[in-house]
């Protein structure tokens with residue numbers, strides 16, 4: 291079985307060390323072959339927002355992104371592996387921009403591919419997040435999105451904190467032990483049928499699907515998980531916050547084939563409406579097209595002489 295480790299931090303940084311600790315532990319359980327990818331080694335262009343992928347889907351195409359870069363390599367590696375561990379630092383409370391750029395490009399794998407991934411049995415995934423402080427609130431919830439888009443079940447995750455300088459995590463024996471356990475948990479899950487893969491994270495969280503503790507308030511006592519978009523009624527039970535989640539929302543959750551299929555169907559319906567009515571927009575668009583022009587930075591030489599003048 292193949293276990294892929296995707297490191298998204300500095301080379302020999304904390305997230306890489308913890309990921310390698312997890313991978314070594316997984317490998318030591320036997321029958322697991324490990325492959326490593328360092329996100330910074332890859333050339334990944336940002337999504338341009340052209341929507342060729344979703345437009346192609348509406349016309350029956352594969353919807354694969356036109357950009358030729360290392361996302362194709364990554365797609366192949368994600369397809370081949372039986373398990374995935376992603377480890378990343380925290381930048382501004384959440385995973386780094388490069389992680390988000392990669393995640394944005396998943397849509398460009400093509401909606402047809404994404405739907406095919408949802409026909410496959412779920413595979414085991416796990417997440418490690420490392421912050422230099424305790425400003426980490428959005429990191430793991432956001433990192434889950436990449437796993438869910440590719441139909442991995444996150445069987446374990448943990449947040450390391452107060453670990454700023456590269457190698458700092460080696461002072462934290464408990465973090466290394468936790469990473470080691472995470473590796474074993476992933477290995478164990480990889481060897482089980484999907485229905486038997488249990489969540490082994492430290493905190494079950496409030497959302498039964500993504501295990502995050504984030505809640506959006508939606509008026510009165512209604513709350514929503516911002517990752518899974520399921521809603522429920524908030525209540526206090528013996529002084530503890532509980533949510534009575536809507537069974538229908540859970541049935542249609544967007545990270546399962548039914549909900550994902552509905553999501554793509556709704557996008558296609560909007561595309562059809564747009565294509566049928568777009569001519570009527572033309573005169574109205576002009577108002578915005580002619581409104582002012584954008585400011586641009588000075589060209590390199592001008593910027594250089596400006597700095598010299600100022601200095």
Ligand SMILES: Cc1cc2nc3c(=O)[nH]c(=O)nc-3n(C[C@H](O)[C@H](O)[C@H](O)COP(=O)(O)O)c2cc1C
Nearest residue numbers: 299300303304305379380381382383421422423425
């Ligand atoms: C631009 C930038 C933003 C950061 N923002 C946060 C933050 O919001 N919260 C936090 O806990 N750590 C933050 N950090 C610290 C890193 O998460 C920390 O140094 C981590 O160990 C880096 O992981 P690595 O060694 O795997 O690269 C930030 C670091 C950088 C460079």
